Amino acid sequence: MRALRPESTIITKASRVMDCPLQSDKSQVFAHADPHAVSEYVNRHVGSHCILMPNHGKPSASLSHRPLANLDLCRISYGGSVRVTSSALGTLYHLQILLKGHCLWRGGEGEHHFIPGELLLINPDDPVDLTYSDDCEKLIVKIPASFLDKACSDNQWRRPSEGIRFSPRHNLGELDGFSSLLGLVCDEAESEHALPLIQEKYASIIAGKLLALLKSNVSYDPLSDGNPSFEHLSQFIEENIKKDINLEHLAQLGQMSLRSLYALFEKSAGTTPRQYIRQRKLESIRNSLSDPRMGARSITEISLDYGFLHLGRFAENYKKAFGELPSETLRRHS
The missing domain is CATH 2.60.120.10 (Jelly Rolls)
Known part of the structure; x- marks a missing residue:
């Protein structure tokens, strides 16, 4: 004291x-x-x-x-x-x-x-x-x-x-x-x-x-070990994976600047926040396409559900991530 x-x-x-x-x-x-x-x-x-x-x-x-x-x-x-x-x-x-x-x-x-x-x-x-x-x-x-x-x-x-x-x-x-x-x-x-x-x-x-x-109402508690802020943000992304996730809002949730947000994702996931979100969306789509219980839902409908409005670019990103087109994934599991 x-x-x-x-x-x-x-x-x-x-x-x-x-x-x-x-x-x-x-x-x-x-x-x-x-x-x-x-x-x-x-x-x-x-x-x-x-x-x-x-x-x-x-x-x-x-x-x-x-x-x-x-x-x-x-x-x-x-x-x-x-x-x-x-x-x-x-x-x-x-x-x-x-x-x-x-x-x-x-x-x-x-x-x-x-x-x-x-x-x-x-x-x-x-x-x-x-x-x-x-x-x-x-x-x-x-x-x-x-x-x-x-x-x-x-x-x-x-x-x-x-x-x-x-x-x-x-x-x-x-x-x-x-x-x-x-x-x-x-x-x-x-x-x-x-x-x-x-x-x-x-x-x-x-x-x-x-x-x-100066004395204020700001909390200065340090972040604990294990990057809990990243776990909190990744959980939020999973819960809102079909939505258009705004990076400014993500930074606000983590109570940090955009620069700090980028540094956190680079340290914890080895990539940028935007690329991380896109990869998680693609993986969710792949899981859906690989599930035979999906019925007759089309690739277009699924991709739009996850916010991919440009279908050609979506197919290109999907193939780059998984080595095959989404239609090939669907065909193998239908």
């Missing part, structure tokens, strides 16, 4: 991220701007929300923004006390890290004043109700739900059917290596020589780190 560290130590470690620029002037979109103009930009690029500000004073807002693969990085300050609300984020997660000032959060668990170094994770269906202090500044990372789902599948973690949900409050000092990762990601987003493939890798690491480090 991990020993608890004094809170002062955690906050000191978390505050180190405030020493990192995270985003430079290269990413600046607004400086000394109207907060409502900044809010409108955020609505277009980061997430739908409304702001409510006092009528007195002339606050000046600032915003830096950079996309990185499937993510968006946004550093924002409204320059005055502002209340930010939203009914829900739809299909987005918001990772919000307080850099300066404080922010009052109202949620299902009550209220909490976030201070620099603390992290708020807003789930897609969570209502948003935040009040910024005059000097509040935060980094927001927008993450599409589909991207976290993919990271869950790639790591073969069990995604809940109701969707991934994180607990809202976290401390950056407790997330080992995450501060440094954020700095690297912001640098990569601003790089003049950024490569899409590299940016996708960074974005994937962010998603994987969040799933690994």
Whole structure:
């Protein structure tokens, strides 16, 4: 069991991220701007929300923004006390890290004043109700739900059917290596020589780190020996052998990505999932043709039962698999 560290130590470690620029002037979109103009930009690029500000004073807002693969990085300050609300984020997660000032959060668990170094994770269906202090500044990372789902599948973690949900409050000092990762990601987003493939890798690491480090409803139980996932999938194939089996659905049943599905079948059956399914269909047809109890059913009727719509290609695949045409199999056992 991990020993608890004094809170002062955690906050000191978390505050180190405030020493990192995270985003430079290269990413600046607004400086000394109207907060409502900044809010409108955020609505277009980061997430739908409304702001409510006092009528007195002339606050000046600032915003830096950079996309990185499937993510968006946004550093924002409204320059005055502002209340930010939203009914829900739809299909987005918001990772919000307080850099300066404080922010009052109202949620299902009550209220909490976030201070620099603390992290708020807003789930897609969570209502948003935040009040910024005059000097509040935060980094927001927008993450599409589909991207976290993919990271869950790639790591073969069990995604809940109701969707991934994180607990809202976290401390950056407790997330080992995450501060440094954020700095690297912001640098990569601003790089003049950024490569899409590299940016996708960074974005994937962010998603994987969040799933690994933050408390959520994802199950991380490892697969046991003997490839039970392959046994489960092969049983499903046998039970649905006459149907058109979709590989995406097969991967979902195995709670893995398509790439992992192909690797599993290569390791367990020495072939691809599609070739495995086709071979099992052909073997089932051969068993039917070899059974004298089948009566007068035609080869065409049987092949169509198993989803082979192109009869010439079916006969070719059958002969390649068994060294004879389906008509020859039928004739020998009639």
